[in-house]
Amino acid sequence: MEIVRLRTENRKLPPLLALMLCAPLACGDDSTIADGGGDDAGDVADVSDDGGSTSTFWSCPGDPGCAGSGAAAFEVGVGKRVANPTITETLTVDVDGDGEFDIRDDEFDDANGNGRFDGVWIAGYGNPRPANDIHDDIETRVLALRSGEKLLAIVSADLIGMFYDDVERLRTAVADLGIDYLLVSCAHNHEGPDTIGLWGLNETSSGVDPDYMDYLLQQMEAAVRDAVADLRPARVKYGRTQPGESETLGIANIVGDGRDPVILNPWLTVLGFEDASDGSTIATLVNWTAHAEYSDDRINSLTADYVHSLRVGLEEGVSEGTTDVPGVGGMAIFAQGALGSQIGPHNLHTTGLDGVVYTDEDEIDFAQEVGRILAVGALRALDEATAPEDTLDLQWVRARIELIVENYGYHAMLLNGIFNRELHGYDPTYPLETGNFPWLWTEVSWLKLGRAQVYTLGGEPCPEEFLGGYDGSYTPDSLSLVDPASGHPPDLSAAPGPPYLYDRLEGAEYPMTWGLTNDMMGYFIPSYDFFVDDAAPYIDEAFGFYYEETNSIGPRGWPTVEQAYLDILERRP
Numbered sequence: 001m002e003i004v005r006l007r008t009e010n011r012k013l014p015p016l017l018a019l020m021l022c023a024p025l026a027c028g029d030d031s032t033i034a035d036g037g038g039d040d041a042g043d044v045a046d047v048s049d050d051g052g053s054t055s056t057f058w059s060c061p062g063d064p065g066c067a068g069s070g071a072a073a074f075e076v077g078v079g080k081r082v083a084n085p086t087i088t089e090t091l092t093v094d095v096d097g098d099g100e101f102d103i104r105d106d107e108f109d110d111a112n113g114n115g116r117f118d119g120v121w122i123a124g125y126g127n128p129r130p131a132n133d134i135h136d137d138i139e140t141r142v143l144a145l146r147s148g149e150k151l152l153a154i155v156s157a158d159l160i161g162m163f164y165d166d167v168e169r170l171r172t173a174v175a176d177l178g179i180d181y182l183l184v185s186c187a188h189n190h191e192g193p194d195t196i197g198l199w200g201l202n203e204t205s206s207g208v209d210p211d212y213m214d215y216l217l218q219q220m221e222a223a224v225r226d227a228v229a230d231l232r233p234a235r236v237k238y239g240r241t242q243p244g245e246s247e248t249l250g251i252a253n254i255v256g257d258g259r260d261p262v263i264l265n266p267w268l269t270v271l272g273f274e275d276a277s278d279g280s281t282i283a284t285l286v287n288w289t290a291h292a293e294y295s296d297d298r299i300n301s302l303t304a305d306y307v308h309s310l311r312v313g314l315e316e317g318v319s320e321g322t323t324d325v326p327g328v329g330g331m332a333i334f335a336q337g338a339l340g341s342q343i344g345p346h347n348l349h350t351t352g353l354d355g356v357v358y359t360d361e362d363e364i365d366f367a368q369e370v371g372r373i374l375a376v377g378a379l380r381a382l383d384e385a386t387a388p389e390d391t392l393d394l395q396w397v398r399a400r401i402e403l404i405v406e407n408y409g410y411h412a413m414l415l416n417g418i419f420n421r422e423l424h425g426y427d428p429t430y431p432l433e434t435g436n437f438p439w440l441w442t443e444v445s446w447l448k449l450g451r452a453q454v455y456t457l458g459g460e461p462c463p464e465e466f467l468g469g470y471d472g473s474y475t476p477d478s479l480s481l482v483d484p485a486s487g488h489p490p491d492l493s494a495a496p497g498p499p500y501l502y503d504r505l506e507g508a509e510y511p512m513t514w515g516l517t518n519d520m521m522g523y524f525i526p527s528y529d530f531f532v533d534d535a536a537p538y539i540d541e542a543f544g545f546y547y548e549e550t551n552s553i554g555p556r557g558w559p560t561v562e563q564a565y566l567d568i569l570e571r572r573p
Helices: 164-173 210-229 306-316 364-383 408-416 557-570
Strands: 043-045 055-060 072-082 091-093 139-147 150-157 181-186 232-241 268-275 281-288 317-320 323-326 331-336 394-404 439-449 452-457 510-514
Touching: 055 557, 072 210, 072 281, 072 331, 139 210, 139 331, 150 210, 150 331, 150 394, 164 181, 164 210, 164 439, 181 331, 232 364, 268 364, 268 510, 281 306, 281 364, 306 317, 306 331, 306 364, 317 364, 323 364, 331 510, 394 557, 439 557
Parallel strands: 150 181, 281 331, 452 510
Antiparallel strands: 043 055, 055 394, 072 139, 072 232, 139 150, 232 268, 268 281, 317 323, 394 439, 439 452
């Protein structure tokens, strides 16, 4: 099984079979919600039509344990920890140079002499891809916000993703801090350690090291505790820009879309938090949308991809070519956007700040250059941001919902016992078939951060599910909305019309989506364009370019999430 993104080559690839399932012995019904502090009482509604249980909605302010409303003077704190795995065995001979270990031809350093390659397995592409070294640190960074009596913690991690179950473990570990809501947002990094299980030594072994997961959660916990201890009076300013630093291409200089319709969210959004006492930067929260996979699949280095140089550029400045922009200091914290439909480095020839043209053949250098270009855009957004404000209206509604798993490939991975995740609503002693599909719990939410509003979702939704853009309004001039040579183009006449989810955010000057937040569930695809292969659904791609379906939980995934968002909006404080 090979897990690879499609770029300039038209590769025919086996599907990503699973991202969220567990061994049958680990499955069961878990009806509790463990947050990082606070009272979990919420209102229960919406019994599912297919025999599943109920969804739970929790509003703040409004529900017990989260009092107060309106804007208030606020505090901000930050924390950071390095979470590198320990590399003890490396790939020494890679005969075909593809970065993957071939047990028949390749050689490795058998440090412990057991005859088995005990590597640190890199997530995101083909398997097994071992890490030989660390280019830049895998980090977890935390932003804590206290407004009135409400305390929110946002954990950002340089990871492919984390399951909801692991997020709950972290919430339990910091329950003593009185955090009302804790979120974990992953960059969907394709050059970090496997935290899901899919990218192990072979197709029947998990790539997750349990000891590393324990260490990772300990580092996250320490960073959360640091951030809460660091809370201090703050002010906030808001900004956004369209990056790319190219007069002719705009954002198409740094990001593309691998699936029609080509719809790109053009906005890089920043929230700048400064110390109320002296105006120094405490933190910059930056939201951009693109797969963190610019370093390519052939490398054997751990790196945070473009997110690393984006953060460094924000903090320390960017000086390259004719560009010389000072940094703002503080701590930069990244939140990934709605990157479904392969938003990322597709067919790019990126002109760097130094005038050099970069492609994926440049691997890590390409990723770092894109990060510096994004840093210049983020610094511009901060320079043009609103005047600092000393109040922050902090609100949220979160929903614990359940989704049915219809993907047969995911079922196969369930039977392989690769993943550790709670399931419910099915009989494991019977075949997994229609009428006996498993269900899983996950979480979506809406946040209000002053003038900004955020949808969060633990997967890879498409930008158009929030923006619209089926009329070409979010397609760069240099790109086509639909490839005219496509053998199976999307039927845009069947696409949903407005209002779209961003249209429903009344008063949101800075709307955002944070994907890969609190869970990892694969792609969420609009219903009008969801196609699976007739002969081997979810295993083979349908005619045309329909890779994402093979890595989705099924056709009811997005409609269920969208309905949850609509229910959440009705429950806003």
